[in-house]
Amino acid sequence: VTDDGAAGRLRILARIEAALKGRAPVPHPGQSPGVITGDVRLAAQGSEPAEHKDGRGVDGDEDRRPPGGLARAALIEVFTESLRVGGGEVAVAHDVDEAAVWLRAFARSFSSAAVSPWVPLPLRPALPELEPARAELGVSVAVAGAAATGSLLLSSEEGRAHQLLPPVHLVWLEGRSLHIELRDALEHARRRGALPAALAIHSGPSKSADIGRIVVTGVHGPGRLVAVVTDFSLAVP
Amino acid sequence: METHSREYRRRARETLAETPGVRDAVTAATLAFDHHRVRALSEVDAAAWRSWAERVKDHALTHLGELLEQAEARLQARGVHVHWAESGEDVARLLTELVHRHGARRAVKGKSMLSEELGVNALLESAGVEVFETDLGEYIIQLLGEPPSHIVGPAIHRSLEEIRALFSERFGTSPDAAPETLAAAARRVLREAFLTADIGFTGCNFLVAETGSVAVMENEGNIRLSSSLPRVHVALVGIEKVIPLWSDLATFLQLTARVATGQRVATFVSVLQGPRRGEADGPEELHVVLVDNGRTRVLADPEAWKTLRCVRCGACLNTCPVYRQTGGHAYGWVYSGPIGAVLAPAMLGMEAAHPLPYASSLCGACADACPVRIPIPELLLEWRRRSVEQGLTPPLERVALTAYTAAALRPALFGAAERLLRALPVVPSSWSDVRGAPRPAARTFRERWEKGDV
Numbered sequence: 001v002t003d004d005g006a007a008g009r010l011r012i013l014a015r016i017e018a019a020l021k022g023r024a025p026v027p028h029p030g031q032s033p034g035v036i037t038g039d040v041r042l043a044a045q046g047s048e049p050a051e052h053k054d055g056r057g058v059d060g061d062e063d064r065r066p067p068g069g070l071a072r073a074a075l076i077e078v079f080t081e082s083l084r085v086g087g088g089e090v091a092v093a094h095d096v097d098e099a100a101v102w103l104r105a106f107a108r109s110f111s112s113a114a115v116s117p118w119v120p121l122p123l124r125p126a127l128p129e130l131e132p133a134r135a136e137l138g139v140s141v142a143v144a145g146a147a148a149t150g151s152l153l154l155s156s157e158e159g160r161a162h163q164l165l166p167p168v169h170l171v172w173l174e175g176r177s178l179h180i181e182l183r184d185a186l187e188h189a190r191r192r193g194a195l196p197a198a199l200a201i202h203s204g205p206s207k208s209a210d211i212g213r214i215v216v217t218g219v220h221g222p223g224r225l226v227a228v229v230t231d232f233s234l235a236v237p
Numbered sequence: 238m239e240t241h242s243r244e245y246r247r248r249a250r251e252t253l254a255e256t257p258g259v260r261d262a263v264t265a266a267t268l269a270f271d272h273h274r275v276r277a278l279s280e281v282d283a284a285a286w287r288s289w290a291e292r293v294k295d296h297a298l299t300h301l302g303e304l305l306e307q308a309e310a311r312l313q314a315r316g317v318h319v320h321w322a323e324s325g326e327d328v329a330r331l332l333t334e335l336v337h338r339h340g341a342r343r344a345v346k347g348k349s350m351l352s353e354e355l356g357v358n359a360l361l362e363s364a365g366v367e368v369f370e371t372d373l374g375e376y377i378i379q380l381l382g383e384p385p386s387h388i389v390g391p392a393i394h395r396s397l398e399e400i401r402a403l404f405s406e407r408f409g410t411s412p413d414a415a416p417e418t419l420a421a422a423a424r425r426v427l428r429e430a431f432l433t434a435d436i437g438f439t440g441c442n443f444l445v446a447e448t449g450s451v452a453v454m455e456n457e458g459n460i461r462l463s464s465s466l467p468r469v470h471v472a473l474v475g476i477e478k479v480i481p482l483w484s485d486l487a488t489f490l491q492l493t494a495r496v497a498t499g500q501r502v503a504t505f506v507s508v509l510q511g512p513r514r515g516e517a518d519g520p521e522e523l524h525v526v527l528v529d530n531g532r533t534r535v536l537a538d539p540e541a542w543k544t545l546r547c548v549r550c551g552a553c554l555n556t557c558p559v560y561r562q563t564g565g566h567a568y569g570w571v572y573s574g575p576i577g578a579v580l581a582p583a584m585l586g587m588e589a590a591h592p593l594p595y596a597s598s599l600c601g602a603c604a605d606a607c608p609v610r611i612p613i614p615e616l617l618l619e620w621r622r623r624s625v626e627q628g629l630t631p632p633l634e635r636v637a638l639t640a641y642t643a644a645a646l647r648p649a650l651f652g653a654a655e656r657l658l659r660a661l662p663v664v665p666s667s668w669s670d671v672r673g674a675p676r677p678a679a680r681t682f683r684e685r686w687e688k689g690d691v
Binding site: 005008009011012013015016017018019020023024025026027028029031032033035037082085086087117133146148149150151156157159160161163164165181182183185186187190194195196197198199200201202203204205206207208209210211212213214216218219220221222 | 448500
């Protein structure tokens with residue numbers, strides 16, 4: 001900061017103070033109402049603390065499978081509907097084997113991938129890995145998800161280019177990191193520790209309606225976003 | 238940026254006469270935006286959200302100094318360079334120094350109304366930097382050499398046919414190319430720019446004081462790329478963008494998306510805390526420029542300070558029957574429509590912005606649409622009152638209203654004027670061309686009253 005900058009800063013702060021002189025400070029109104037209310041919220045809330053109870057996670061941990069039932073189903077239903085409204089696709093994998101089978105079929109359409117170091121071995125597509133600018137598929141692990149908005153929260157700790165440059169983006173999301181509201185997902189991201197340099201919220205494929213109001217996908221970022229919600233642990237750092 | 242708000246009447250007339258397609262394109266686009274807003278708000282407790290957002294913004298504005306200092310401290314703790322700019326000149330000096338220090342030759346930019354307000358493109362170009370607007374709409378108007386005509390959809394005044402013709406000339410696409418083909422042509426040029434740019438510029442939707450976070454909303458992914466690929470990222474932040482808490486962010490993101498485009502949330506939100514730290518990619522330097530440029534003057538105004546709640550969603554433009562006729566260019570300033578008409582006098586001064594508060598029928602639709610409940614119609618009236626006080630109204634209007642006041646205060650004179658007006662012929666005008674004048678009654682109300690007829 002140059003001397004000019006420091007003086008300018010003080011002048012701006014002084015002008016703010018002068019402007020607010022005599023104006024009553026407005027108190028903060030507390031938390032806002034959420035989006036999801038009623039039965040869906042009650043059902044989905046039941047799944048919030050979902051501990052994975054049986055089966056094995058990708059890291060070999062035991063007892064990680066959620067209880068399932070209405071609560072979890074309601075949460076995933078809301079997430080799926082929201083993400084589809086945003087143009088994304090959703091799949092659910094109950095265990096590692098099911099996920100691996102799904103991935104083999106999915107990966108057949110591609111000839112290369114850029115894969116986040118966070119993606120556990122069984123969930124990495126059997127494709128040649130290329131730099132993100134040349135890869136056909138990017139694969140990430142989300143730190144959290146939000147059902148009300150169909151959002152995936154991605155961290156720059158796993159790298160950013162593979163989240164953005166390939167034309168298709170596949171994101172693994174651990175079911176127990178899926179929350180009802182976006183603010184719960186953001187709180188989840190903060191509780192992990194220091195926030196990453198860039199926390200990104202992806203809620204659909206890249207799109208624009210700037211040409212004649214006709215929606216075009218894949219303008220700059222990925223033109224396809226596929227989320228897979230897992231019932232097992234992904235060992236997210 | 239040069240402003241032409243004083244010429245609103247002439248520019249509006251010219252737009253209507255010379256480019257009638259603008260009215261059709263803008264009307265279609267804004268009615269669609271508005272329809273999406275209404276549908277999206279019907280899914281949530283909109284009244285509660287709007288009151289909440291209004292309160293949080295007023296809280297932030299009445300604690301502005303401490304919240305900015307808190308944000309600054311958090312950002313600096315993460316290695317962010319925080320700059321304070323009092324004016325456009327400060328920003329120009331700062332950015333020129335920055336691009337020279339980094340030897341930057343190429344810049345990619347995400348859409349930022351603040352950067353339009355400050356004329357950043359022109360100043361970067363004069364510093365020898367090649368600038369790419371990367372939002373598709375902004376890129377189109379950059380190719381055309383035009384300012385944006387809408388806060389959210391900068392190119393809504395241009396039809397598909399016009400964009401086809403532009404791209405055919407610039408990129409050799411077929412004259413009847415599909416929008417996908419046109420977007421792909423722009424993507425090719427801009428992808429190359431992203432991969433080779435030395436510096437990225439973005440604006441900011443919300444600056445979270447508690448965590449020192451710059452949150453930026455978009456749908457294309459160009460802001461994520463502009464803030465991730467170049468080795469230097471500069472975020473231009475108006476000082477009014479601050480919100481206090483991390484837990485406030487989610488609702489602001491959702492409310493803004495729902496009222497701006499009818500989405501539940503923007504397709505991409507970048508929430509930036511600092512430059513890369515031991516990560517595989519991301520910028521090595523992050524600069525946050527806190528810009529005043531007239532905002533503290535607005536804050537000091539006992540009425541107009543409420544305009545600083547604005548989240549730049551464009552909802553008041555979309556619902557405005559006056560904006561719809563011309564689009565934004567007639568307003569002669571970066572912020573157009575109802576919000577532009579109340580912001581311009583506060584930021585540019587009444588003299589420079591004078592006719593804009595009159596570019597309204599005072600129908601009140603903007604106040605109903607505003608997600609942070611800015612009392613736009615009341616402010617329009619307030620600015621009109623002040624423009625009368627400052628003698629800025631047209632001479633004929635002043636004479637007419639002075640005469641009316643004089644007559645209205647003197648019953649005898651009023652009665653005489655009533656009888657006189659009955660004898661005058663209707664002067665033909667654009668108003669009477671298309672409207673029949675009602676025939677006056679034989680006797681005035683006052684005459685009948687005196688006779689006991691009523």
